[in-house]
Amino acid sequence: MKPILNALAAAGTLAATALPGWAETKLTMYYPVAVGGALTEVVDGLIEGFEAENPDISVEAIYAGNYDDTRVRALSAINSGDAPQLSVMFSIDAIDLVDRDLIVAFDDVVESDEDKEWLNSFYPALMRNGQIDGKTYGVPFQRSTIVMYYNKELFAEAGLDPEQPPATWEELVADAKALTKDDQWGIMIPSTGYPYWMFQCFAIQNDKELMNSAGTETYFNDPAVVEALDFWRSLTQEEGVMPEGVIEWGTLRQAFLQGQTAMMWHSTGNLTAVRDGADFDFGVAMLPAHKRAGSPTGGGNFYLFKDSTPEEQAASLKLIQYMTAPERAAKWSMATGYVGISPAAYETEALQDYSADFPAALVARDQLEVAVPELSTFETARVREALNNAIQAVLTGTKSPQDALDEAQSTAERLLKPYQ
Amino acid sequence: MKLGNSPLISLDSIGALFLALAWISPLLFAIWAAFHEPTHAIDFDLAAPWTLDNIRAVWSQAPWLTYLANTIFLVTLVLAGQFLLCTLAGFAFARFEFRGREVLFLMVLLQLFILPEVLIVENYAIVSNIGLFDTTLGMAMPYMASAFGIFLLRQAFKAVPRELEDAARVEGATWMGVLLKVYVPVARPTYLAYALVSVATHWNNFLWPLIITNSTDTRPLTIGLSLFGAPESGVDISMISAATLMTIAPLLLAFLIFQRQFLQAFITSGIK
Numbered sequence: 001m002k003p004i005l006n007a008l009a010a011a012g013t014l015a016a017t018a019l020p021g022w023a024e025t026k027l028t029m030y031y032p033v034a035v036g037g038a039l040t041e042v043v044d045g046l047i048e049g050f051e052a053e054n055p056d057i058s059v060e061a062i063y064a065g066n067y068d069d070t071r072v073r074a075l076s077a078i079n080s081g082d083a084p085q086l087s088v089m090f091s092i093d094a095i096d097l098v099d100r101d102l103i104v105a106f107d108d109v110v111e112s113d114e115d116k117e118w119l120n121s122f123y124p125a126l127m128r129n130g131q132i133d134g135k136t137y138g139v140p141f142q143r144s145t146i147v148m149y150y151n152k153e154l155f156a157e158a159g160l161d162p163e164q165p166p167a168t169w170e171e172l173v174a175d176a177k178a179l180t181k182d183d184q185w186g187i188m189i190p191s192t193g194y195p196y197w198m199f200q201c202f203a204i205q206n207d208k209e210l211m212n213s214a215g216t217e218t219y220f221n222d223p224a225v226v227e228a229l230d231f232w233r234s235l236t237q238e239e240g241v242m243p244e245g246v247i248e249w250g251t252l253r254q255a256f257l258q259g260q261t262a263m264m265w266h267s268t269g270n271l272t273a274v275r276d277g278a279d280f281d282f283g284v285a286m287l288p289a290h291k292r293a294g295s296p297t298g299g300g301n302f303y304l305f306k307d308s309t310p311e312e313q314a315a316s317l318k319l320i321q322y323m324t325a326p327e328r329a330a331k332w333s334m335a336t337g338y339v340g341i342s343p344a345a346y347e348t349e350a351l352q353d354y355s356a357d358f359p360a361a362l363v364a365r366d367q368l369e370v371a372v373p374e375l376s377t378f379e380t381a382r383v384r385e386a387l388n389n390a391i392q393a394v395l396t397g398t399k400s401p402q403d404a405l406d407e408a409q410s411t412a413e414r415l416l417k418p419y420q
Numbered sequence: 421m422k423l424g425n426s427p428l429i430s431l432d433s434i435g436a437l438f439l440a441l442a443w444i445s446p447l448l449f450a451i452w453a454a455f456h457e458p459t460h461a462i463d464f465d466l467a468a469p470w471t472l473d474n475i476r477a478v479w480s481q482a483p484w485l486t487y488l489a490n491t492i493f494l495v496t497l498v499l500a501g502q503f504l505l506c507t508l509a510g511f512a513f514a515r516f517e518f519r520g521r522e523v524l525f526l527m528v529l530l531q532l533f534i535l536p537e538v539l540i541v542e543n544y545a546i547v548s549n550i551g552l553f554d555t556t557l558g559m560a561m562p563y564m565a566s567a568f569g570i571f572l573l574r575q576a577f578k579a580v581p582r583e584l585e586d587a588a589r590v591e592g593a594t595w596m597g598v599l600l601k602v603y604v605p606v607a608r609p610t611y612l613a614y615a616l617v618s619v620a621t622h623w624n625n626f627l628w629p630l631i632i633t634n635s636t637d638t639r640p641l642t643i644g645l646s647l648f649g650a651p652e653s654g655v656d657i658s659m660i661s662a663a664t665l666m667t668i669a670p671l672l673l674a675f676l677i678f679q680r681q682f683l684q685a686f687i688t689s690g691i692k
Contacts, residue, residue, distance in 0.1 A: 036650030038481035080545035
């Protein structure tokens with residue numbers, strides 16, 4: 001195709017001056033914003049940079065709300081026949097999108113060796129949610145892991161070493177006890193918003209993933225998983241280092257910034273906001289280990305939709321390559337707190353300077369070594385809901401971990417039966 | 421008059437005061453948080469310094485004036501469409517005898533049971549097929565034939581005494597004349613009350629406008645507000661309070677100015 005285009009371009013130079021943009025490829029891209037603030041401007045800036053480099057491609061980048069809104073938007077558009085060519089969507093949407101036959105694998109679009117090398121340039125942990133049946137459907141863009149934020153001043157006050165955050169479950173309990181006072185809790189781990197995601201931390205630290213990679217089986221009532229939930233519960237009920245009942249996801253940062261808790265587990269997507277809001281010295285650490293260390297990944301990937309022409313697919317690929325290039329990934333990581341998605345991003349001068357000054361920015365990357373994919377199965381929303389309910393029932397003391405997880409597992413098995 | 425009868429300390433007014441306080445407390449909290457540094461947003465330290473930084477930061481992060489103009493245009497268009505369609509439909513159901521009237525009216529009422537969100541995919545297809553994608557008209561259209569409005573106006577028209585209509589007839593008025601000169605003026609409080617409900621609903625609508633629009637030129641205020649929702653990192657309470665205040669300020673002002681009329685309209689039309 002390219003040689004023909006070139007020949008046409010050469011032959012049509014005169015015409016082209018009269019009719020600029022005659023071979024223009026138009027792309028529509030949706031993107032969600034999940035961490036708040038003027039990120040639409042950052043994205044618009046990236047798109048302008050891309051268009052300047054590629055005058056034959058014009059991109060309409062549309063802010064589409066949060067991950068759920070973006071999904072509704074994309075499905076509505078596809079259903080009415082004016083599908084976008086690409087979109088950033090939740091990394092755990094991949095199984096469902098493939099099941100509905102809406103997206104194409106990047107393996108089928110990349111051609112040159114250079115492109116193939118690009119596809120292999122990301123941290124492997126960030127690829128796993130997008131890989132199905134040996135093919136890659138999602139390319140990482142805004143990705144996170146869960147890390148532990150801790151208040152160094154409160155550590156020093158309690159006689160703990162501010163440079164030695166707890167590294168095991170035992171140390172976590174011991175430190176949290178030392179940090180708990182009348183008006184201050186040792187630790188808060190949120191249990192609204194994404195309880196299943198937080199719970200994956202405990203489960204993987206107890207050396208058990210919650211589902212198989214095909215998304216057809218779950219292991220919610222495995223003994224190691226039950227033990228993991230029992231440990232989470234014990235932080236409130238036996239150890240008394242975490243407040244009872246559910247802890248709000250959305251306002252936890254505020255509680256941490258006001259010194260109501262000495263430690264919190266939260267997304268790295270929060271890093272820039274914590275940095276801007278903290279008037280005390282804080283540290284960021286990898287989550288404590290038990291049988292092993294670990295955290296799930298989170299966040300959004302790029303997807304390519306079907307029903308676009310080969311030219312559009314090639315242009316989309318170009319756009320995604322531009323957006324995920326090391327310099328852009330570094331910029332995006334600094335603006336948001338998300339993980340730089342490739343090792344090369346951390347070698348850029350910008351991110352090297354930034355992290356030399358602010359080493360906390362590297363913790364999420366270091367944790368990628370031990371990260372596992374986020375919970376994603378067929379019927380993923382309903383399976384997730386069953387697990388969320390189980391976790392909240394246990395944390396509020398209405399069910400035992402074994403009963404709650406047995407129930408969640410049987411719900412999941414019923415939902416997944418048709419796909420096995 | 422004995423002190424015990426004084427309305428100031430009666431049980432009723434204590435109850436009313438308590439309810440009013442419960443209702444207004446979220447708004448008071450938003451005002452507090454919007455004008456304080458995030459570190460003081462929830463500690464209610466009266467000595468904490470007040471600041472305009474949040475408002476300034478929020479203002480610079482989205483084209484609020486464009487969004488405001490779009491929202492006003494949207495709610496006006498929806499309301500105009502609703503008044504036109506619901507008046508005609510409500511009048512027909514109230515005063516004309518025709519075959520299948522009851523069944524038809526029942527079907528209109530059934531619409532009240534369907535959540536608009538369920539129809540998003542279908543509405544998207546229809547609106548984009550008739551070429552109204554990313555326009556205010558496209559955003560407004562699915563809400564114009566409001567079942568609630570038809571029901572409300574039908575009830576209001578039914579309550580109008582026949583004698584008024586007959587008197588107008590004697591004067592030689594046409595059907596349209598009867599509607600415009602007799603029924604609509606009598607139902608004025610209902611119109612006003614319905615307008616308030618409609619404007620407030622569409623002022624706050626978010627998902628449908630987000631999905632059916634692409635550009636800043638058509639998008640309403642709620643989309644500016646959603647930028648601060650931050651599902652992954654958790655909200656910045658001061659910023660989102662500032663954005664919320666900015667979004668609701670025009671409605672709040674309008675309510676304060678037209679308070680008397682609104683209250684009277686609600687009392688006479690019986691909507692709550």
